Amino acid sequence: MTEQRSHQFERGTDGPKVIVVGVDGSDSSLRAAAYAGGLARRQHALLAVVYVQPVLGAGAALGAPVAETTDEIAEDLVAQIRDATEHTKGIFDVRWEFHTFRGDPYSGLVRAADELKADAVVVGASEQAGHRIVGSVAVRLVKAGRWPVTVVP
Secondary structure, eight states: OOOOOOOOOOTTOSSOSEEEEEOOSSHHHHHHHHHHHHHHHHHTOEEEEEEEEOOOOHHHHTTOOHHHHHHHHHHHHHHHHHHHHHHTTTTSOOOEEEEEEESOHHHHHHHHHHHTTOSEEEEEOOOOTTHHHHOOHHHHHHHHTSSOEEEEO
């Protein structure tokens, strides 16, 4: 005879605990961040905002200051997030962290989601025409099938 335990409902334990959102400064990524922020607030989850800095490539070989430019983008994104957080203080409180990873956007977001133990990933829809043919970061994340992925237009 096996012992049957009655299942007790656990208040506040359902839903994601960590939501990763990829940002790159584009309009769609900022809309994704706003959407993910709302999810995090309602679920009392940690919002992990991730910016993936491109790997130094051909531009660096030609003397272009790629690293400095991507650092400036990261600093600007943090400033925008802090400003938005300050404006909504007391109205909407969201726990958030900002992370930067290096690499291509897909690999960087995968690494971020794995390292941060993400329960969900939110990204903006690609604004580049070529991605309709080759496949966007969002499509690749969905195909990976490792987390629920929300694509925000």
